Amino acid sequence: SKRFSNIHHQHLRYNPLRDTWVLVSAHRMKRPWAGQVEKPPEEHVPRHDPHNPLCPGNTRANGEINPDYDSTFLFENDFPALQPDAPDPGSGQHPLFQSRAARGVCKVMCFHPWSDVTLPLMKKEEVVKVIDKWAELVEELGSTYPWVQIFENKGAMMGCSNPHPHCQVWASNFLPNEPALSDRCQRAFHQKHGEPLLLQYAKQEAEKKERVVVETSDWLAVVPYWATWPYQTLLLPRRHVLRINDLTAEEREGLADIMRRLLTKYDNLFEISFPYSMGWHGAPTGPHLTEDNSHWQLHAHYYPPLLRSATVKKFMVGYEMLAQEQRDLTPEQAAEKLRNLSEEHYKTRDN
Amino acid sequence: SKRFSNIHHQHLRYNPLRDTWVLVSAHRMKRPWAGQVEKPPEEHVPRHDPHNPLCPGNTRANGEINPDYDSTFLFENDFPALQPDAPDPGSGQHPLFQSRAARGVCKVMCFHPWSDVTLPLMKKEEVVKVIDKWAELVEELGSTYPWVQIFENKGAMMGCSNPHPHCQVWASNFLPNEPALSDRCQRAFHQKHGEPLLLQYAKQEAEKKERVVVETSDWLAVVPYWATWPYQTLLLPRRHVLRINDLTAEEREGLADIMRRLLTKYDNLFEISFPYSMGWHGAPTGPHLTEDNSHWQLHAHYYPPLLRSATVKKFMVGYEMLAQEQRDLTPEQAAEKLRNLSEEHYKTRDN
Ligand SMILES: O=P(O)(O)O[C@H]1O[C@H](CO)[C@@H](O)[C@H](O)[C@H]1O
Ligand SMILES: O=P(O)(O)O[C@H]1O[C@H](CO)[C@@H](O)[C@H](O)[C@H]1O
Numbered sequence: 001s002k003r004f005s006n007i008h009h010q011h012l013r014y015n016p017l018r019d020t021w022v023l024v025s026a027h028r029m030k031r032p033w034a035g036q037v038e039k040p041p042e043e044h045v046p047r048h049d050p051h052n053p054l055c056p057g058n059t060r061a062n063g064e065i066n067p068d069y070d071s072t073f074l075f076e077n078d079f080p081a082l083q084p085d086a087p088d089p090g091s092g093q094h095p096l097f098q099s100r101a102a103r104g105v106c107k108v109m110c111f112h113p114w115s116d117v118t119l120p121l122m123k124k125e126e127v128v129k130v131i132d133k134w135a136e137l138v139e140e141l142g143s144t145y146p147w148v149q150i151f152e153n154k155g156a157m158m159g160c161s162n163p164h165p166h167c168q169v170w171a172s173n174f175l176p177n178e179p180a181l182s183d184r185c186q187r188a189f190h191q192k193h194g195e196p197l198l199l200q201y202a203k204q205e206a207e208k209k210e211r212v213v214v215e216t217s218d219w220l221a222v223v224p225y226w227a228t229w230p231y232q233t234l235l236l237p238r239r240h241v242l243r244i245n246d247l248t249a250e251e252r253e254g255l256a257d258i259m260r261r262l263l264t265k266y267d268n269l270f271e272i273s274f275p276y277s278m279g280w281h282g283a284p285t286g287p288h289l290t291e292d293n294s295h296w297q298l299h300a301h302y303y304p305p306l307l308r309s310a311t312v313k314k315f316m317v318g319y320e321m322l323a324q325e326q327r328d329l330t331p332e333q334a335a336e337k338l339r340n341l342s343e344e345h346y347k348t349r350d351n
Numbered sequence: 352s353k354r355f356s357n358i359h360h361q362h363l364r365y366n367p368l369r370d371t372w373v374l375v376s377a378h379r380m381k382r383p384w385a386g387q388v389e390k391p392p393e394e395h396v397p398r399h400d401p402h403n404p405l406c407p408g409n410t411r412a413n414g415e416i417n418p419d420y421d422s423t424f425l426f427e428n429d430f431p432a433l434q435p436d437a438p439d440p441g442s443g444q445h446p447l448f449q450s451r452a453a454r455g456v457c458k459v460m461c462f463h464p465w466s467d468v469t470l471p472l473m474k475k476e477e478v479v480k481v482i483d484k485w486a487e488l489v490e491e492l493g494s495t496y497p498w499v500q501i502f503e504n505k506g507a508m509m510g511c512s513n514p515h516p517h518c519q520v521w522a523s524n525f526l527p528n529e530p531a532l533s534d535r536c537q538r539a540f541h542q543k544h545g546e547p548l549l550l551q552y553a554k555q556e557a558e559k560k561e562r563v564v565v566e567t568s569d570w571l572a573v574v575p576y577w578a579t580w581p582y583q584t585l586l587l588p589r590r591h592v593l594r595i596n597d598l599t600a601e602e603r604e605g606l607a608d609i610m611r612r613l614l615t616k617y618d619n620l621f622e623i624s625f626p627y628s629m630g631w632h633g634a635p636t637g638p639h640l641t642e643d644n645s646h647w648q649l650h651a652h653y654y655p656p657l658l659r660s661a662t663v664k665k666f667m668v669g670y671e672m673l674a675q676e677q678r679d680l681t682p683e684q685a686a687e688k689l690r691n692l693s694e695e696h697y698k699t700r701d702n
Contacts, residue, residue, distance in 0.1 A: 002436075002438045003438065004437075004438040004439060004440045004441065006440070006450075009437040009438055009440075010432060010433060010434065010437050010453045011437065011440050011450045011451065011452060011453050012450060012451040012452075012453045012525060013449070013450050014449035014450070014451075016446065016447055016449075020528045021451070021525070021527075021528060023432060023433070023453055023527075024453075025431075025432040025433070025453075028430055028431075028432055030430065031429075031430035032412070033512065034512045034513070035507060035510060035511065035512030035513075036390075036507035036508065036510070036512075039387075061383070078382075079379055079381065079382035080376075080379075081361060081374060081376040081379055081670070081677050082361060082374070082376070083361065085353075086355075086360040086361050086362065087353045087354065087355040087360055088355060089355045089357070089360075089362050090355065094555065095367065095540070095544070096367055096548070096551065096552050096555060096576070097555070097576050098364070098365035098367075099357075099362050099363060099364050099365070100362065100363040100365075100372070101362060101363075102361045102362050102363045102374055102375075102376075147674070149670060149673055149674040151669035151670055151673050151674075152669065153666075153668045153669040156386060156387035157387065158666065158668045158669070159386060159387070159666025159668040159669075160386065160668075161384065161385045161386030161387075162385070162386075168669065168670070170670055170674070172674075174363060174372070176372075176374075176674035176675035177371045177372060177674070177675045177676075178672075178673055178674050178675060179674065189446070193446070197447070200447065201447050204445065204447060204448070225447070225448050277668045277669040277672050277673070278669075278673075279669060279670075279672070279673035279674070281673070301672075301673060303672050315504075315509065315510025317504045317509045317510040317511075317628045318502035318503065318504040318509070318510075318519065318628040318629075318630060319432070319500060319502055319519070319521055319630075321529075321628050321630070321652075321654050322500055322502050322529055322628070322629075322630035322632070322652060323498070323500040323502075323521070323523075323527035323528070323529050323530065323630070324527035324528045324529060325528075326432050
């Protein structure tokens with residue numbers, strides 16, 4: 001019988017954070033692409049656009065005027081999916097028609113006063129300010145809400161309707177599906193192996209090296225063994241850290257450093273401002289603050305859609321939606337490609 | 352305190368087939384959209400394109416020549432994600448680096464010799480032939496493979512690279528994530544309530560009516576109570592049926608009828624050939640054929656991406672990927688809209 005090669009032979013890989021499997025079929029990369037081509041990201045964004053509701057000094061949809069901010073800027077989402085005061089749908093429901101109250105807040109946070117920068121193009125000190133603000137928000141909103149989801153949709157391809165560098169923070173009175181699942185998986189691993197899942201994982205990856213994209217003394221960015229998106233990465237501290245607000249000043253500097261390096265590589269991959277959705281997962285908050293959450297480890301997920309070029313993305317459609325996620329290049333191939341890219345941003349490189 | 356209204360107040364709804372929740376925030380529909388706009392689907396597809404590898408008589412990527420078929424036409428996918436003979440990655444793995452052998456076959460099935468038709472524009476007898484072929488494939492591949500996934504990616508927006516009407520069939524030596532989850536949920540419900548989940552659900556919806564889109568004596572198409580995609584539907588037989596090959600000739604006729612009616616409504620919604628991914632879920636096969644699968648009920652899921660118009664889709668991004676799916680109009684609103692649409696296709700309507 002033939003010898004197994006993960007480049008030539010499709011196989012399944014287990015995602016221990018979600019208790020699911022991904023189908024890896026690297027030989028599919030040979031397939032020609034005649035399908036939909038995406039518009040490449042807008043590369044000529046003006047520094048200040050008088051009509052952009054996220055720029056300093058401009059008026060937003062609800063009539064409020066933004067201050068002349070010169071660092072980060074936080075405000076309530078003008079079209080929030082979660083509001084603090086929704087009434088309860090009531091109890092005594094049929095098991096197939098169950099609903100629950102959803103309450104929360106949705107905030108938007110601008111990273112910088114300029115529309116023509118992104119995190120990898122910002123100064124390290126400026127990125128540290130973003131991290132500090134994230135930590136502050138988790139501290140504040142997490143004092144009552146069980147879950148505070150920080151996420152960034154970057155690029156029109158990822159449903160982002162505004163090129164100004166920003167993220168969102170949605171806090172809720174419920175633990176959403178994804179963190180609830182991740183909590184279950186991390187807890188079970190911890191119980192069985194006596195060590196937090198992602199702490200063990202980071203150690204293993206730091207030794208194996210083949211999936212590492214960038215590393216610093218405190219942080220590790222890898223294409224996880226179970227990645228579904230072509231260039232998906234997982235960003236992890238090496239120390240056991242429950243939540244982003246537990247990071248020391250030094251670790252925040254290190255995080256700003258590794259984020260800038262990882263995102264520079266992303267942008268350099270196809271020489272475009274790389275689209276992605278990213279977000280932070282840390283131990284639950286609010287009522288969970290007093291529980292034992294030592295099975296948790298802080299981490300960020302980056303989910304970028306592009307596969308072959310600036311305009312050809314991976315579609316997670318039919319088989320993926322109905323059956324199981326499938327990927328076309330191995331995580332090791334993706335990691336190698338990213339690892340070998342320059343850490344100097346293509347936009348600021350001398351030519 | 353305010354009275355709860357599912358149109359005005361965000362809330363969570365439970366998906367009993369996946370054991371997950373969806374956040375429904377109907378008030379978000381008021382939000383203006385300044386983000387990415389999709390290309391509307393190509394409406395002028397030639398009946399026969401000499402360069403289209405799916406048309407009768409043409410040559411495919413691997414050099415094979417298609418027969419001059421005049422009904423359905425089945426062939427092996429030229430770039431299969433699953434092949435029958437992949438070697439085993441081996442055992443004795445670390446719990447965080449687990450892989451498994453994946454074996455299977457990927458087939459493509461053309462619905463019709465013409466590129467300029469789609470299921471709702473085909474004759475009822477022609478759609479019955481598609482259904483018969485689906486049943487045949489489940490019978491054949493299901494004799495050994497535990498799962499046979501029939502799915503259709505329709506439209507460039509859904510990663511479909513060819514306008515010729517076709518679907519795919521991927522059979523695997525493993526039960527993929529989604530059917531495995533659905534199996535667990537249906538089994539637990541059956542054990543607890545003594546009735547198959549989807550049989551009870553269909554009865555309830557047929558009485559309630561508010562989420563019904565189309566119905567016949569044998570079939571029901573509803574926007575499920577827990578729908579995540581804006582115009583998602585669930586297509587169900589009223590009788591207890593485990594697999595598509597168990598359908599009687601009459602039920603297949605009824606299915607052709609309801610599919611044509613449902614898909615005509617979809618096309619009429621924005622007067623375009625409506626993009627979607629759809630697929631069938633039935634009781635597992637292969638080694639599971641001899642097990643008790645009475646908790647299962649055959650059904651099809653339709654997942655269409657469009658939200659507001661032919662060019663504005665719902666993005667399942669940041670919050671959805673990292674936390675939980677969120678929808679912007681209620682399932683009842685979507686069902687009402689679809690229900691009230693004509694069953695005469697906009698392309699064949701007299702004007
Ligand atoms: O095989 P196709 O149609 O070229 O490919 C399409 O469907 C597959 C199955 O859902 C996906 O994995 C691909 O990303 C998508 O582009
Ligand atoms: O709030 P935004 O950025 O306008 O909206 C975007 O992100 C949300 C959260 O991931 C999604 O629900 C929307 O579909 C997407 O368009």
